[in-house]
Amino acid sequence: MGKDLIDKTDQKIMKLLQQDARMPLAKISQLISMSSPSVKERITKLEEKGIITGYRATFDLDKLDRGMTTFVMLKTEKCQRFIELCRKSKWITDLYRISGEYNFLLKIQTNSLLELKEIQNDLMEYGPSKSFIGMEQLISNQVDISYS
Amino acid sequence: MGKDLIDKTDQKIMKLLQQDARMPLAKISQLISMSSPSVKERITKLEEKGIITGYRATFDLDKLDRGMTTFVMLKTEKCQRFIELCRKSKWITDLYRISGEYNFLLKIQTNSLLELKEIQNDLMEYGPSKSFIGMEQLISNQVDISYS
DNA sequence: CTCCTCTTCCTTTTTTTATTAGGTTTAACA
DNA sequence: TGTTAAACCTAATAAAAAAAGGAAGAGGAG
Structure with a gap:
């Protein structure tokens, strides 16, 4: 087939x-x-065949005042509401459901700690979380196509 | 200017x-x-101006036998060698230096646990690490452009 | 084996899209 | 007030994509 x-x-x-x-x-x-x-x-x-799924322009996030990357792992039971919140958020660029102690992994792109603080406030009510600041992106979405 | x-x-x-x-x-x-x-x-x-940095095709990783996403946080002191290893790896699609207990956050795209196991072996010698399986990608690199 | 069909590739032609050229308007400023 | 620069337009030209039509080769069925 x-x-x-x-x-x-x-x-x-x-x-x-x-x-x-x-x-x-x-x-x-x-x-x-x-x-x-x-x-x-x-x-x-x-x-x-759905192998190529699209074509996207990529931007310099620093120049868009979104240069600060933060990863958040979060545990919540209000999954649907949480996902909705993330979808509506202007700063959350990636959201994964993950295995383990935490349910979700988020990638957040903000200008500064100010916006981050606001987001953290919003997230707090959903459950415990852990954050990591991204200092430098060394490899960016490099999918090696050879032998598939 | x-x-x-x-x-x-x-x-x-x-x-x-x-x-x-x-x-x-x-x-x-x-x-x-x-x-x-x-x-x-x-x-x-x-x-x-460097605001638009490029244009990229996107692929369905399932169809390329790279459907399994794993996140690894790792702490090492052999930074340069570690970064080189990651660059050479066919499976590692993203690498961040992060703050906190761990130095690095990796995103790995494999076909199955088999390849993952191999990678984990390679990573082990660099230091302690923690892994999370990505179950589902709910938001994918959605940068909201409005007001920048 | 031989005919049929399907796939993949080619060249040529037509249509669509991108680029260039040239000019108008507006705003900032000496 | 005159000059310059930016941003936009239309019209013409150049380049690229898409369509049309057909050849070569692989694999299956009779």
Whole structure:
């Protein structure tokens, strides 16, 4: 039925699109030695199969006054309400349900401790939590495509 | 000197490009009621200012046999060597230096516990660590652009 | 084996999109 | 008040994407 195999060529295309989602077909086709209609056909198939899920611009969070990263682990029983709160929050960029002592792991991007304090206040009522300030991002969402 | 102000229009453009980095200028220009050369000019400036840092394709990690997410917090004194190891690792997609009891926070994407076990072995020699399995990603890198 | 079908790729043509050129308006400021 | 710079526009040109049509090869069924 659903054979989602991707070959070496697909991998190369995906790698290029991961680096630059707006790279023209002509350039991709040149880099991997394949005609641009064929490249396009492969990309379309990868999209249809749901392997490529989208294309996003990335921003410099410092320049958007969101340079401060904080991770929070939190334990709560009011899960649905908590998730809603996170979705509405302008500062929470990532939310995971996790195993272990805590239920959730949040990534928060704020300008300063001021906003962070406000968020912490909101979170407090949901249960105990632990926070870590992110000092430096050394690797950022680098998915290695080779052999999948 | 470097006034990095972005206005309402820039925000709208950025929001659209965050949703779909490959949206044609014509569509953006229609959605925000501005001519496409003007839209292009703004995008170019946002890139030049370093506010827009890139465009990336996103993938379904399940379909790439990388569906399992694990977070590891680790304390080590061999920082440089540890960072090198992480950079070389095919499975580690994110690495942060953090404050507190642990030095580093890693995000690991594997197929199964098997690969995870191998990684844990490698990590062990660097120092004590704590792991959490990510059960579900509820919010994924959603940066709210409004008022920056 | 041989015909059929499906996939993948190609080249060529057409359509769409991006870029450039040139000009208008407005605001800031000497 | 004249000058400059920024931001926008329209129109023309250049570039890229999409569509059309077809060839080559792999695998299955008779």
